[in-house]
Amino acid sequence: MAAKTLTIDGKQITAEEGATVLQVAREAGVNIPTLCHLEGVYDVGACRLCLVEVAGVAKLLPACTTKVAEGMDIKTDSERLRKYRRMTLELLFAERNHVCAVCVSNGHCELQTLAYSQGMEHVRYDYTFPKWNVDTTHRLFGMDHNRCVLCSRCVRVCWHIEGAGTKNVSGRGSLSKIITDLNQPWGQAASCTECGKCVMACPTGALFNKGVTVGEMERDRDKLEFIVTAREKKQWIAE
Amino acid sequence: MLHNDLLQIKEKELAGRKPFTLRCCMAAGCMSSDSKGVKQQLEQAVAEAGLQDQVEVRGVGCMKLCCQGPLVQADPTGVLYEKVSPQDAAPIIAALNGAQNNLAKSDPNAPFFAKQHSIVLANSGIIDPERIESYIAADGYLALHEVLNEMTPKDVVEAMVKSGLRGRGGAGFPTGLKWGTVAKSAGAKKYVICNADEGDPGAFMDRSVLESDPHAVLEGMAIAAYAVGADQGFMYVRAEYPLAISRLQIAIKQAKQMGLLGAGIFESPFNFNVDIRIGAGAFVCGEETALMASVEGKRGTPRPRPPFPAESGLFGCPTLLNNVETFANVAPIYRKGAEWFAGIGTEKSKGTKVFALAGKIKNTGLIEVPMGTPMRTIVEDMGGGAPDGGKIKAVQTGGPSGGCIPSQHLDTPVDYESLGKLGSIMGSGGMIVMDETTGMVDVARFFMEFCMEESCGKCIPCRAGTVQMHNILDKILQRKATARDLAKLEELCDMVKNTSLCGLGQTAPNPTLSTLRFFRNEYEELLQPDKFGPRGTDAATAQPTAATQ
Amino acid sequence: MKIRLATVWLGGCSGCHMSFLDLDEFLIDLADAVDLVYSPVVDVKDYPENVDLCLIEGAVCNEDNLEILHKIRARTKVLVSFGDCAVTGNVPAMRNQFGIDNAENVLQRAYVENAQNNPSVPKADGIVPQLLANVVPVHEVVHVEYFLPGCPPPAARIKSLVAQLLAGTAPKQEGEQLKFG
Numbered sequence: 020m021a022a023k024t025l026t027i028d029g030k031q032i033t034a035e036e037g038a039t040v041l042q043v044a045r046e047a048g049v050n051i052p053t054l055c056h057l058e059g060v061y062d063v064g065a066c067r068l069c070l071v072e073v074a075g076v077a078k079l080l081p082a083c084t085t086k087v088a089e090g091m092d093i094k095t096d097s098e099r100l101r102k103y104r105r106m107t108l109e110l111l112f113a114e115r116n117h118v119c120a121v122c123v124s125n126g127h128c129e130l131q132t133l134a135y136s137q138g139m140e141h142v143r144y145d146y147t148f149p150k151w152n153v154d155t156t157h158r159l160f161g162m163d164h165n166r167c168v169l170c171s172r173c174v175r176v177c178w179h180i181e182g183a184g185t186k187n188v189s190g191r192g193s194l195s196k197i198i199t200d201l202n203q204p205w206g207q208a209a210s211c212t213e214c215g216k217c218v219m220a221c222p223t224g225a226l227f228n229k230g231v232t233v234g235e236m237e238r239d240r241d242k243l244e245f246i247v248t249a250r251e252k253k254q255w256i257a258e
Numbered sequence: 259m260l261h262n263d264l265l266q267i268k269e270k271e272l273a274g275r276k277p278f279t280l281r282c283c284m285a286a287g288c289m290s291s292d293s294k295g296v297k298q299q300l301e302q303a304v305a306e307a308g309l310q311d312q313v314e315v316r317g318v319g320c321m322k323l324c325c326q327g328p329l330v331q332a333d334p335t336g337v338l339y340e341k342v343s344p345q346d347a348a349p350i351i352a353a354l355n356g357a358q359n360n361l362a363k364s365d366p367n368a369p370f371f372a373k374q375h376s377i378v379l380a381n382s383g384i385i386d387p388e389r390i391e392s393y394i395a396a397d398g399y400l401a402l403h404e405v406l407n408e409m410t411p412k413d414v415v416e417a418m419v420k421s422g423l424r425g426r427g428g429a430g431f432p433t434g435l436k437w438g439t440v441a442k443s444a445g446a447k448k449y450v451i452c453n454a455d456e457g458d459p460g461a462f463m464d465r466s467v468l469e470s471d472p473h474a475v476l477e478g479m480a481i482a483a484y485a486v487g488a489d490q491g492f493m494y495v496r497a498e499y500p501l502a503i504s505r506l507q508i509a510i511k512q513a514k515q516m517g518l519l520g521a522g523i524f525e526s527p528f529n530f531n532v533d534i535r536i537g538a539g540a541f542v543c544g545e546e547t548a549l550m551a552s553v554e555g556k557r558g559t560p561r562p563r564p565p566f567p568a569e570s571g572l573f574g575c576p577t578l579l580n581n582v583e584t585f586a587n588v589a590p591i592y593r594k595g596a597e598w599f600a601g602i603g604t605e606k607s608k609g610t611k612v613f614a615l616a617g618k619i620k621n622t623g624l625i626e627v628p629m630g631t632p633m634r635t636i637v638e639d640m641g642g643g644a645p646d647g648g649k650i651k652a653v654q655t656g657g658p659s660g661g662c663i664p665s666q667h668l669d670t671p672v673d674y675e676s677l678g679k680l681g682s683i684m685g686s687g688g689m690i691v692m693d694e695t696t697g698m699v700d701v702a703r704f705f706m707e708f709c710m711e712e713s714c715g716k717c718i719p720c721r722a723g724t725v726q727m728h729n730i731l732d733k734i735l736q737r738k739a740t741a742r743d744l745a746k747l748e749e750l751c752d753m754v755k756n757t758s759l760c761g762l763g764q765t766a767p768n769p770t771l772s773t774l775r776f777f778r779n780e781y782e783e784l785l786q787p788d789k790f791g792p793r794g795t796d797a798a799t800a801q802p803t804a805a806t807q
Numbered sequence: 808m809k810i811r812l813a814t815v816w817l818g819g820c821s822g823c824h825m826s827f828l829d830l831d832e833f834l835i836d837l838a839d840a841v842d843l844v845y846s847p848v849v850d851v852k853d854y855p856e857n858v859d860l861c862l863i864e865g866a867v868c869n870e871d872n873l874e875i876l877h878k879i880r881a882r883t884k885v886l887v888s889f890g891d892c893a894v895t896g897n898v899p900a901m902r903n904q905f906g907i908d909n910a911e912n913v914l915q916r917a918y919v920e921n922a923q924n925n926p927s928v929p930k931a932d933g934i935v936p937q938l939l940a941n942v943v944p945v946h947e948v949v950h951v952e953y954f955l956p957g958c959p960p961p962a963a964r965i966k967s968l969v970a971q972l973l974a975g976t977a978p979k980q981e982g983e984q985l986k987f988g
Binding site for chain 2: 063064065066067070078079081084085086102103106107110111113114143144145147168169171187188190191192193194195
């Protein structure tokens with residue numbers, strides 16, 4: 020693999036060809052905020068929080084899907100990017116019913132953490148207060164669409180790590196919705212293996228273990244990483 | 259099939275022509291006003307008059323002046339009947355022998371027709387789109403023959419570069435450059451896709467081309483496939499175009515039967531098949547990466563580029579994607595030469611552009627004009643201006659991704675750069691004329707609503723940003739918004755434009771931005787005084803210290 | 808001259824005020840620096856003129872909230888949205904999910920459908936304020952200078968903001984100080 024040299028926020032960095040800007044930045048200790056990114060599954064560039072400025076490129080590029088190139092000069096933390104990130108978060112909070120105070124993920128929520136770490140102290144847009152239901156038909160898990168940010172992490176782990184293909188996205192625009200099987204109640208989704216990877220992957224309180232109450236929903240991402248690492252390194256294949 | 263066979267078909271077709279022809283428009287617009295009934299009555303009237311040897315009644319594609327349909331044109335006299343009903347059949351037949359009638363007629367020499375320059379629409383309204391012989395008689399498939407026999411794929415790409423053709427889907431990317439990139443991409447399997455997911459409100463150019471001259475598009479695709487090294491093509495058509503789909507099916511079947519599609523075309527080693535894929539009505543599937551996902555059978559959502567389709571497209575293979583009108587330009591370019599094509603239009607925008615004229619204008623329909631034609635020529639001379647003596651206020655191009663060009667800029671030449679300078683885009687060819695009765699904030703809200711409903715929901719700025727922008731536009735129209743809301747709207751426009759994943763979101767603010775640029779007063783007139791903060795405190799400096807009292 | 812401080816309790820649970828009382832000994836320092844001219848813990852009936860700083864707890868839920876909020880804005884130099892209900896609408900605004908004009912539905916649900924005894928919606932014009940059609944955060948009604956999220960904001964967070972305001976500096980809050988919930 021050829022090495023590429025590039026600059027991130029003024030730091031000279033050497034990276035392997037094929038690596039993404041996000042990977043390289045994190046290895047170098049530069050924190051780029053992300054929401055739809057999840058270690059172990061492919062990236063979709065949907066949340067737009069990891070957008071960075073690259074000198075000589077007119078458009079902002081998502082760090083998660085942009086491959087490093089020789090001589091790249093990247094800025095990850097300009098005033099403009101900070102403003103766009105705050106706005107993106109404000110739009111998310113106004114979009115569904117994110118009530119941190121009564122959420123199972125309060126204190127362990129990536130959306131909540133992003134909001135304060137990006138300095139979002141209030142939402143300037145009108146809250147839309149849509150009416151979404153909560154699916155508690157599954158034996159073990161629940162899905163609260165009010166707290167969903169449509170990052171599609173659950174869909175990706177379900178298809179590409181578990182291989183069950185239970186979760187999917189239906190509808191479009193602000194009416195997009197995570198569904199199980201052909202939009203059946205989760206409890207009736209025959210393809211669900213009850214592996215719980217979607218619950219582990221969820222950044223907010225949208226997917227939760229039944230029985231948890233406010234602030235109790237902590238997620239164990241190590242399990243996902245364990246599986247992915249084992250698969251990539253073929254640890255489970257006998258010599 | 260060889261060159262000679264093509265010529266024989268052409269000769270036979272021409273030899274079979276009768277002294278008189280009645281061309282009856284069978285495109286979707288006229289068919290919705292019963293042109294099918296008109297055609298049947300004409301055929302019956304011919305039979306009743308015993309003129310079967312003298313008169314051919316030919317179903318043809320779009321005859322362009324859609325607002326006056328159903329249209330019937332008589333050859334060789336050129337008399338163009340408008341708003342024809344089935345009862346008019348007898349007098350129309352009688353008139354072939356010189357009889358007078360007082361049926362409504364359009365002047366085929368009026369500016370609407372006279373100022374057109376037909377390349378893409380050359381066969382439209384002339385040939386029978388359901389008979390391949392009719393296309394061959396108009397020199398169809400000759401270009402493909404020449405390309406396969408006389409040129410290397412490299413020559414074909416070079417000629418395309420020389421022609422200066424740019425993508426007619428809206429963005430205007432140089433076609434030759436795109437072909438060259440796909441041709442150079444490594445890969446045993448490559449694809450050619452024709453984007454016929456025309457979705458802009460008010461745009462119907464691509465539908466008309468497919469309904470009127472489907473073989474031209476297929477021939478263009480085959481030439482492109484040869485140039486880039488593909489052997490499989492897909493035609494992605496929206497389900498709302500059933501007539502276009504059925505004519506394409508007929509055309510593909512006929513071309514296959516004649517060996518003009520399939521294996522060993524013109525007895526060369528070149529193989530090319532075309533299959534149709536039908537879209538389910540999502541606007542976003544006109545975006546190339548979403549379109550490819552849809553062809554693959556997945557949810558039609560865009561993905562970040564790079565990788566570009568030219569490197570990794572359909573099923574991960576190098577893929578060439580062009581729009582219907584782009585492909586329709588291809589065969590004429592090879593038939594008449596790249597220099598001929600490059601001689602039409604302006605320095606940077608070559609050839610012609612088809613527009614669908616709609617809205618508050620006298621003559622609605624299809625027009626094809628050389629690039630660089632002033633917009634005034636199109637809307638005033640050809641379009642006949644606003645109806646009922648109204649005054650044109652603005653012209654909208656580019657649909658939900660474009661902008662409004664105000665009347666003071668009507669002398670702008672229609673080319674990619676000039677429209678871009680005015681904050682609009684060429685777009686795929688929708689041209690919606692607005693008169694003084696149109697409220698520009700309404701227009702902005704209409705397009706924002708469209709984008710909001712058509713957003714695929716994948717990326718946050720487009721999914722949630724369009725909702726908030728629409729909300730603010732709504733508030734402005736309800737006279738509930740303040741200058742603060744307007745500032746929020748402008749900030750959101752900037753953000754959604756710069757952060758959205760695909761073209762839909764990146765251009766969704768354009769109609770709002772362009773109406774703000776030229777008609778800001780219409781927004782400001784609707785704003786209410788800001789009742790927030792009667793003390794007028796400035797948030798950044800407000801301090802409660804006693805000293806400031 | 809002491810700073811004229813007010814605190815107000817709109818549609819909320821008073822948890823933010825409880826947290827305010829958790830300021831403990833800082834309350835004594837505060838007493839030296841401010842006159843508490845209006846507050847749920849002070850027996851003053853009308854919101855006074857010339858207030859320097861007002862901490863507003865709660866969302867805007869009823870006619871009474873709306874009326875006093877306009878009065879507060881007109882008579883106060885600096886407003887702070889105090890706690891999640893004031894900043895986001897929080898739990899009181901969850902009734903908005905029942906539709907745009909949801910007040911009647913909510914009353915029916917609470918006082919009729921779920922009533923065990925004497926099912927009837929309490930109505931007393933001039934005494935019980937009418938619910939607004941929708942619950943909104945404070946900044947959707949009046950301009951707000953600063954925001955102090957939290958449900959409730961911990962005492963340390965309140966202290967940090969108030970101390971900075973008293974010192975006459977534009978308050979800087981970052982990181983976890985801005986955490987909702």
